[in-house]
Every structure is written in C-alpha cells, then in structure tokens.
Amino acid sequence: MSGFTVYLIASVFLVIMIAIAAYGTLKQRRSSTNDLFIAERSIGPVITAITIFATLQSGFSILGFAGLFYLNGVGASMAVFVAFTQAMIIYVVFRRIWIAGKKYNLSSQADYFSDRFESPVFLKILIGIIGLVAIVAAHFSVQLNSLGIIMQTMSNGEITYVQGMIFLAIGMVIVTLIGGMRGISFVDFILGILMLVGLTSLAVIIFTNSGQGFTDIYQNLKTNFAAALTVPGPINYFTPQMIFSFFISYTFGAIMLPHMFVKTYITKSIKSYKTLPLLYMGATFPLFILIFWLIGPLAKAHLADVTATDTVVPLLIANFVNSEFVQGLLFIVVIAAIISTASGALLALSQIITIDVYKTLFKGKTEKHYYWVGNIGIIAITLIGLVLAINPPGAIAYIVTSSLGISATLFIPAVLGLYWKRLNKHGVIAGVISGIVVYVWITFILNMPQASFLGFNATVWAVLVEVIVLVVVTLFTPPPSQNTQLKYIDKINYSLYGVENLSLKQNDEVK
Amino acid sequence: MEKVDLRKLWRGRTILAIVFLLAFFSTGFSKYIGGEYLIGGVFPGFYIIVLINIILIFASVWYYNANFVPEELHDEVEGNE
Numbered sequence: 001m002s003g004f005t006v007y008l009i010a011s012v013f014l015v016i017m018i019a020i021a022a023y024g025t026l027k028q029r030r031s032s033t034n035d036l037f038i039a040e041r042s043i044g045p046v047i048t049a050i051t052i053f054a055t056l057q058s059g060f061s062i063l064g065f066a067g068l069f070y071l072n073g074v075g076a077s078m079a080v081f082v083a084f085t086q087a088m089i090i091y092v093v094f095r096r097i098w099i100a101g102k103k104y105n106l107s108s109q110a111d112y113f114s115d116r117f118e119s120p121v122f123l124k125i126l127i128g129i130i131g132l133v134a135i136v137a138a139h140f141s142v143q144l145n146s147l148g149i150i151m152q153t154m155s156n157g158e159i160t161y162v163q164g165m166i167f168l169a170i171g172m173v174i175v176t177l178i179g180g181m182r183g184i185s186f187v188d189f190i191l192g193i194l195m196l197v198g199l200t201s202l203a204v205i206i207f208t209n210s211g212q213g214f215t216d217i218y219q220n221l222k223t224n225f226a227a228a229l230t231v232p233g234p235i236n237y238f239t240p241q242m243i244f245s246f247f248i249s250y251t252f253g254a255i256m257l258p259h260m261f262v263k264t265y266i267t268k269s270i271k272s273y274k275t276l277p278l279l280y281m282g283a284t285f286p287l288f289i290l291i292f293w294l295i296g297p298l299a300k301a302h303l304a305d306v307t308a309t310d311t312v313v314p315l316l317i318a319n320f321v322n323s324e325f326v327q328g329l330l331f332i333v334v335i336a337a338i339i340s341t342a343s344g345a346l347l348a349l350s351q352i353i354t355i356d357v358y359k360t361l362f363k364g365k366t367e368k369h370y371y372w373v374g375n376i377g378i379i380a381i382t383l384i385g386l387v388l389a390i391n392p393p394g395a396i397a398y399i400v401t402s403s404l405g406i407s408a409t410l411f412i413p414a415v416l417g418l419y420w421k422r423l424n425k426h427g428v429i430a431g432v433i434s435g436i437v438v439y440v441w442i443t444f445i446l447n448m449p450q451a452s453f454l455g456f457n458a459t460v461w462a463v464l465v466e467v468i469v470l471v472v473v474t475l476f477t478p479p480p481s482q483n484t485q486l487k488y489i490d491k492i493n494y495s496l497y498g499v500e501n502l503s504l505k506q507n508d509e510v511k
Numbered sequence: 512m513e514k515v516d517l518r519k520l521w522r523g524r525t526i527l528a529i530v531f532l533l534a535f536f537s538t539g540f541s542k543y544i545g546g547e548y549l550i551g552g553v554f555p556g557f558y559i560i561v562l563i564n565i566i567l568i569f570a571s572v573w574y575y576n577a578n579f580v581p582e583e584l585h586d587e588v589e590g591n592e
Contacts, residue, residue: 074557081535084568088527218553229555230547231539243539274580277572285565293558497517 001324001331003158006151007167009328013335014171021179021187037351037374038107038265039182045272047189049279051344052263054188054195056086056254057287058341060139060400062199062295062334063146065288067309069296073228075238077292082250083284087277089255094264095273096418099495100488101265108348109261109410110356116417116488117425118480121360126429127410128356130436131258134407135345136385139257142400143342144169144389146310147335153314154331162390168335173382176343177375181266184343191336196286198333202313203294205330206320210302220301228300241455249459252411253404259341259348270495350377398450405443405459409435409466416470418492421485423470426477431470435462523579530571534564 001009034040043051068076097112106112109131114124144165151164159167179187207213212220218229227234231243238246254260267273299312302320306312313334321327354374359365413428442458443449452458479485537544538560546557 074555077558077561078538080561080565081531081538084531084534084572087572088531092524215551215553218549218555222549222553229549230557231542240539247535274576278569278576281569281572285569289565497520 001154001156001318001327003155005324005328006155006159006164006331009331010151010168010171010335013332014168014175017171017175017187017191017336017339018178020190021175021183023186025179025183025186034107035180035182037181037347037355038262039180039185041102041265042182042268043185043266045267045269045275046279047185048263048267048272049276050192050283051185051188051266052090052260052276053280053283053287054192054337054340055260055263055344056341057192057195057284058139058143058146058337060142060146060341061287062195062291062337063149063310063313064142064400065291066296066299066313067311069228069292070299070303070306070309070312072233072235072237073225073230073300074292075231075233075243076296077288078238078243078246079250079292080285080288081247082254083281083288085247085251086255087280087284089251090264090280091273091277093415093418095270096492096496097261097264097414098267098270098273099492100418103491103495104487107262107265108351108355109256109258109414110352112414113410113417113428116484117413117423117428118484119425119429123425123429124356124360126432128352128360130406130410130432131356132349132352134253134403135257135259135349136381136388139259139400140342140345140349140381140385141388141392143338143345144385145392146338147172147342148389149308149310150314150331150334150338153311154318154327156318165389166386168339169382169386172339172343172346173378175339176346176378179343181262181347184340184347185266188340188344191340192283194333195337195340196283196290198330198336199287199290199295201326202317202321202330202333203290203298205326206298206302206316209320209322210298212301217297217301221297225300237450239451239455242451242457245451245457245460248463249404249408249457252463253406253408253459256407256410256414257345257348257404258352258407259345262348262351263344346378346381349381350374353377353381405439405457405462406436408459409439409462412463412467413470418488421489422479423474424477424480427470427472427474430473431466434469435466438462438465519579523575526579527571527575530567534568538564 065076065079100106100112100116104115106115110124110127113127114120117123147168148161148165151159151168152161175187176184221228225234231238295313295316299316303312303315306315317327317330321330351374354370354377358373359370409432413423413431416423439458439462442452442461446452448458450457453461541557541560544560546555546560548556550556550559
C-alpha cells in the first residue's frame with residue numbers, strides 16, 4: 001500500500017474510534033477522577049471481560065507472539081496456561097480486591113497497597129513508581145514500537161517507523177482524553193471482537209491465496225523446520241526452566257500491571273466475577289489458537305529469513321492479501337489491538353501520576369484540578385514513551401518477557417495481603433525492594449535478560465528472594481493494626497461467604 | 512445471608528488446582544508423552560496435548576462454577592465504609 005493509503009485508512013479508523021469513545025462517555029461523563037479512571041465502578045461483566053482481554057492481549061500478542069512462534073516454534077503456545085491462571089486470579093484474588101475497592105473507596109493499585117499495609121505516603125509513591133516503570137517498560141513503549149512497525153511495514157517503508165508511531169500515538173491520546181475509562185472500555189469491547197474476527201479472516205485468506213492447505217503448511221514445517229514443531233524449539237529457548245519462567249513472568253507480571261489491576265475496580269457488581277473468568281478464557285483461547293496454530297506456522301512456512309520477527313503479521317498481510325481494501329481492514333485489526341492496550345496503559349499511567357503521586361504530595365486541591373492534571377499526564381507520558389520507543393532493544397516478546405519482572409514483584413504481597421493477617425508494611429517494602437534489586441542485578445548488571453542461573457529467568461529469582469525476605473521481615477516486625485486485619489480479611493470474608501469468626505463476633509460494627 | 516460451605520468451596524478449588532497442574536506439567540514435559548510425534552505425519556502431538564488440556568481446563572472451571580460456587584456467595588457490597 002502507498003503511504004497515503006495507509007495514512008487515510010489509519011485516519012478513518014481513528015475518527016471512528018474517537019466517535020465510539022465519545023458516544024460511550026457522552027451520557028454519564030463527569031469531570032471527576034473516579035469517572036476518568038474507573039468509570040465510577042459501573043461497567044457490566046461482558047464489557048469488563050472483553051476490556052480485560054483487549055488490555056492483556058494486544059499488539060504484543062498478535063505481533064509479538066507470532067514473532068515468538070517464528071523464532072521458537074510451538075513452545076510459545078504455553079501462553080494458553082497463562083490465560084487460565086490469569087482468569088483464576090481474576091476470579092479468586094481480584095474479586096476480593098473489588099470488594100475492598102468498593103468498601104474503602106480504592107481506585108488504583110497503589111491505593112490498595114497503601115491502605116492494606118498502612119503506609120499512606122511511602123508505599124503509595126513506591127508502588128506508583130514501580131507501576132509507572134513497569135507499564136512504560138513492559139507495555140506502553142512496546143505498543144508504540146508496534147504502531148511504528150505496522151505503519152512502516154504496511155506502507156513498504158514509505159512511512160518511516162518514527163512517523164507512523166507519532167501519527168497513531170496522537171490519535172491514541174485523543175481517544176484516551178475523550179473517552180476516559182468508560183469510553184475506553186466501550187472502545188475495547190468493539191476492538192476485542194474486531195481482533196478475533198480479523199485474525200480468523202487473515203488465516204482463511206492466506207490459506208486460500210497461498211494455495212497451500214493446513215496439511216501442506218505442517219508438512220513444509222516438518223521438512224524444513226522440524227525443530228519448530230517441538231519444545232525446546234530451534235534455538236533451545238523453551239527449556240523446562242524457561243517454560244516455568246515464561247509462565248511466572250506472564251502470570252504474575254501481566255496481571256499486576258497497573259492498567260490491568262485497575263480493571264478490577266470498574267465492574268459494577270461482584271456477580272460479574274462469576275462469569276468473568278469464563279468470558280476471558282472464551283476470548284483468549286481462540287486468539288491463542290489462531291496465533292499459534294495458524295498465523296505463526298503460516299508465517300514460518302511462507303516467509304523466509306525474516307530478521308525483524310515482529311513484522312511477520314504485517315508481512316503476511318502485505319504478501320498474501322491481494323485486495324487493498326481487505327489489506328486495509330486487516331491493518332485496522334492490528335492497530336485496533338495495539339491502541340486498545342496502549343490507551344488503557346496511558347490512562348493507568350496518568351492515574352498513577354495524578355492520584356498516587358501528585359494527590360499524595362499535593363493534597364486539598366479541587367477534583368477538577370486533579371482531573372486536568374490527569375489529562376496533562378496522559379500527554380506527558382506519551383511523549384516519554386515515544387522517546388523510549390525510538391530505539392527498541394529487541395524483539396517485542398523478549399522485551400515484554402524480561403520486563404514483566406518489575407510488576408511481578410507486586411503479585412505476592414498483593415495476594416498475601418488478602419489472606420495473611422500478619423503481613424505488614426515492613427515485610428512488603430523489604431520484599432518488593434529486594435525482589436526488584438535481584439531483578440535489576442540479573443537483568444541489567446549481569447546482562448542476562450532471558451535465561452540466567454540454573455536456566456530460570458530473573459523474574460523467578462526476584463520473586464523467590466522477595467518471598468523469603470517478605471516472610472522473614474514480617475515475622476520479626478509488629479503486625480498491622482487490628483482494624484486493618486479486620487478490614488482486609490474478616491470483613492471481606494464476611495462479604496463473600498457470610499462466615500463469622502472470632503474477631504467478627506467481637507466486633508459488631510461489621511454487621 | 513446464609514453461610515457458605517467453605518469446605519465444599521475448597522474441594523472445588525482443589526480439583527481445579529489438580530487439573531491445572533496436570534495440564535501444565537503434561538504440556539511442559541510433552542516430549543516424554545508423545546508430544547514429539549507428528550500425528551498423521553503432520554500435526555504436532557504437542558498441539559493435541561495443548562488442545563486436550565484447554566478443553567479440560569475450560570470444562571473444569573465450568574464444572575466448578577456450576578457445582579461448587581453457591582448462588583448466595585455473591586453478596587452485594589456496601590461502599591464507602
């Protein structure tokens with residue numbers, strides 16, 4: 001496609017997205033941070049499930065996972081287990097966090113940590129900064145990177161990587177500013193469905209146009225790339241240790257990214273949590289099957305010697321789809337996936353800056369003031385993300401796998417905080433900091449971003465050290481107050497199960 | 512609100528955990544249970560293992576939701592304490 005056509009298609013798509021975001025937000029939008037960031041806890045289960053799906057499965061899943069298959073073969077499909085554990089975490093853990101959010105008016109990840117671990121300033125800012133770094137490193141800059149790749153590849157290099165990235169980033173900022181969480185959830189719902197339909201169509205079109213069927217593709221792989229059909233794959237990436245590391249990184253890390261975590265709060269009723277895991281898996285499993293069973297193998301069989309493996313999907317579209325109109329539609333599907341994740345990430349970044357950091361340091365301003373700080377934060381973060389994405393350090397899937405270690409360190413304290421009364425702020429602060437130190441030491445100082453000691457990646461070692469430090473420090477320091485223990489364990493148990501225990505009987509206020 | 516039978520709930524969760532561990536390890540160690548064979552000389556055995564596991568996982572979550580999670584579990588929660 002010519003550069004002009006690519007710009008035209010992208011512009012039409014962005015205008016439609018802006019209109020949908022505006023429609024989704026028109027009726028109830030108020031100038032409040034609660035509405036901007038968590039849609040006043042008013043979203044239904046189906047839209048919540050699809051928005052979680054669209055947040056986690058993004059341009060990274062389509063471009064990055066297809067690239068991961070291209071490099072490493074079938075082992076990449078271990079991602080299906082990640083989808084299952086993510087669904088279970090949403091069901092078991094996030095349901096409790098939703099209750100805490102509703103009862104104690106929490107609206108961000110740092111809000112939960114600071115309230116549960118009784119550290120309204122230090123822990124709030126620490127978790128905010130960790131979240132900020134985690135999103136920018138693991139998700140946001142990678143999405144911008146994907147936008148540049150797709151614009152450049154689809155226009156056959158007529159549009160440069162940087163030009164394409166800036167053009168779509170501007171559109172994404174407008175969608176986010178107009179939509180807020182309510183509008184973005186609405187947009188995500190449409191984009192999530194578009195993603196599944198589009199990828200199915202892409203596979204069907206390539207099968208038809210290449211003249212090779214399913215059997216031909218796998219026979220081709222068996223003859224030319226036999227190692228891609230088994231684990232550990234052609235370059236020994238998916239060893240049992242790396243499969244375990246991959247699983248831990250994506251399960252703990254992706255689910256604890258702040259823009260994912262904040263989705264916990266947006267649903268309007270706890271009843272939603274009964275259907276959420278099934279809806280989430282129902283959308284994610286087909287996507288993974290499409291990518292790992294069809295798109296990835298098609299790319300491996302048809303595209304020889306691609307060095308920038310993240311470009312295999314746009315290359316398939318450019319090489320095997322004849323009609324420019326259909327090319328344009330498929331191109332929109334990929335951009336849709338990227339923008340749905342990036343706009344959610346952008347909103348969470350702005351929330352961290354406004355609520356977790358700015359509001360903690362500068363109290364007493366009006367709600368409107370914070371609302372505008374949030375909007376300015378969206379623009380500022382986009383500029384930082386653009387600068388970071390200009391020179392990406394490697395393949396998308398590798399960047400994400402290694403950088404998810406930052407957010408993975410938040411998983412254990414977040415979960416234990418809901419079940420272990422004794423867990424206190426000293427244990428959490430020491431645990432999280434030691435986990436991050438180990439992660440940074442292995443990844444950056446020892447320069448082992450993938451497999452490290454005994455074949456496991458840095459995230460596994462970071463989480464292991466964190467758990468030890470967290471437990472030891474907690475046991476040697478005073479427990480949190482009775483009130484906090486009651487709030488986060490007993491009251492939540494009571495809300496969920498109606499179960500009364502000793503401390504509840506002693507405290508009638510709960511009922 | 513009626514009390515929920517927590518033991519029943521945990522029984523369901525244990526079943527889920529066992530299914531998941533079986534699925535995860537059977538896939539991780541697929542090499543030793545036929546994952547390296549190509550079914551019909553073409554389709555990787557690895558995928559058959561993954562497919563069976565996906566179906567198993569999905570069905571077990573469905574079963575858990577239908578049989579172990581009581582209706583009254585989902586109380587409406589009051590906000591802003």
